[in-house]
Amino acid sequence: MSDTPLFEKITIIGMGLIGSSIARAARKGNLAGKIIAADIDADVCSRVKKLGIADAVMSDIKQSVAGSDLVVLCVPVGAFAEIGEEIGPALKSGAVVTDVGSVKKSIVEAFLPWVPDSCHFVPGHPIAGTEHSGPEAGFAELFEGRWCILTPGADTDIKAVEKVTKLWEGCGSLIEIMDPEHHDLVLAITSHLPHLIAYTIVGTADELGDDIKSEVIKFSASGFRDFTRIAASNPVMWRDVFLNNKDAVLEILQRFSEDLTALQKSIRRGDGKYLFDTFTRTRAIRREVIEQGQADYRAPGGVVQAGTPPVSQD
């Protein structure tokens, strides 16, 4: 933590879980001289004011970016064209804009046309979150030991990339640079498909009769509850993710469906060997996830321990 903040003035647009966590982390890490929080929702603005996590809070998005060195967009993926049109002309010359969207290719397409030549856009995606939404759900440590993927274009100003890198390192994150299309494919597997599956299975249970539904909830500790956690995530955010990463999601969903059909067939035929082999293979991946420090796990003694951060970034 240095005495001079990384940025004189930063604006965070969209004060939900992620936006409010960045505000808290920026204050904790002395990353910004001044933090401006903006949200189109007046109710959210008044809640952020009460939390006292920003120097100024406003619902006028255009006004909020005036004079800022760094603008961080924490809004749903579907809102970028509109936001770009609004803030593009108001950005300070030399300003760096970044975002936290879960999809990168469609955001670049929607937002980049609105960025003036004198400014820089460095798309980003912190791989961190909880199932809770809203400004109260945020906390300064959300990004600690977690990856943040940046997807700058080939011609993006290197100094702008460095600035955004320092922002995330200041929040405790590890940085990975990736191509937007590649990001969208990796995340389709690690994040978008798991969420779609979780939403589906919880939805399936929701359509059961009331009697059996109450039992499903009562005995949810047997596996189902892990899915309910994921399926409690922000519906607007996830609607936009699926609408904006359609091709990659449908491609990986197709593979998943084929594999599920194969397991279904093996159950119908009573093919124990196929089941055993599949269930054995999947154990190895869990071990790797734990070794890479990306899992919280319940130790044999029953104590929840946070995964240790990876020792290197490669």
Add this chain to the structure above:
Amino acid sequence: MSDTPLFEKITIIGMGLIGSSIARAARKGNLAGKIIAADIDADVCSRVKKLGIADAVMSDIKQSVAGSDLVVLCVPVGAFAEIGEEIGPALKSGAVVTDVGSVKKSIVEAFLPWVPDSCHFVPGHPIAGTEHSGPEAGFAELFEGRWCILTPGADTDIKAVEKVTKLWEGCGSLIEIMDPEHHDLVLAITSHLPHLIAYTIVGTADELGDDIKSEVIKFSASGFRDFTRIAASNPVMWRDVFLNNKDAVLEILQRFSEDLTALQKSIRRGDGKYLFDTFTRTRAIRREVIEQGQADYRAPGGVVQAGTPPVSQD
């Protein structure tokens, strides 16, 4: 905790996660005068000896039940006919046998024919576990605040049911009585389908090229890691579950597939309203799971808190 143990001598057959946790809980709660641990695997027996969680450890299953008031079967679902044939003739007159299998109807069919008239079988299923296997993975608190479902037959001796109820209450569990077929349907939804889905998605990732697979592991915190935890569960146990609860699993899998196809179609067509409505509906179930105390959740401050146990059992 009373001075006189609930049982003079209990035998636990199968010393994995569940069996070894029962041994620990029985000792902690002074539930048994003597605890006999049995496992057909000599290596498991020597590990259990080292752990010092039983008064005697043996690999001879038949010998292990001699003189025991209570026998707890903690073996894979597929092993019950064989175990029944072996221990049936060796059971002490008046002995109570219970089990912890995840499927109930097929266990009753396989095991009950071997139970002598002078003995009693009270099938059970504690809704508790972790993704870890083996005797070292067990801990005495595993069942605290969790449900245990018992599925006695209409003509089962009521005193035997009471004894098994007291065993589980002594382990800290809440008791629910259910019909075996109904148990198998409820668990197909809450447990068997979630495990099948998790195994599938992790298997799908495993078949990707090595480059992308390593990235999937690296960025697993975005949803995938929750599935890897479930998909790390004991392969033998889960093979037997699917082979022995075929009808209920295939029935619920069919509904799931229909719902997934509907979501897939809405993504392809760009139907944001359908996605939003589905994702909103599923949030309500999560709230109920939390209210019923069956979820561990990450509080806004980032601290993991155990769900509080339900205040009543109805």
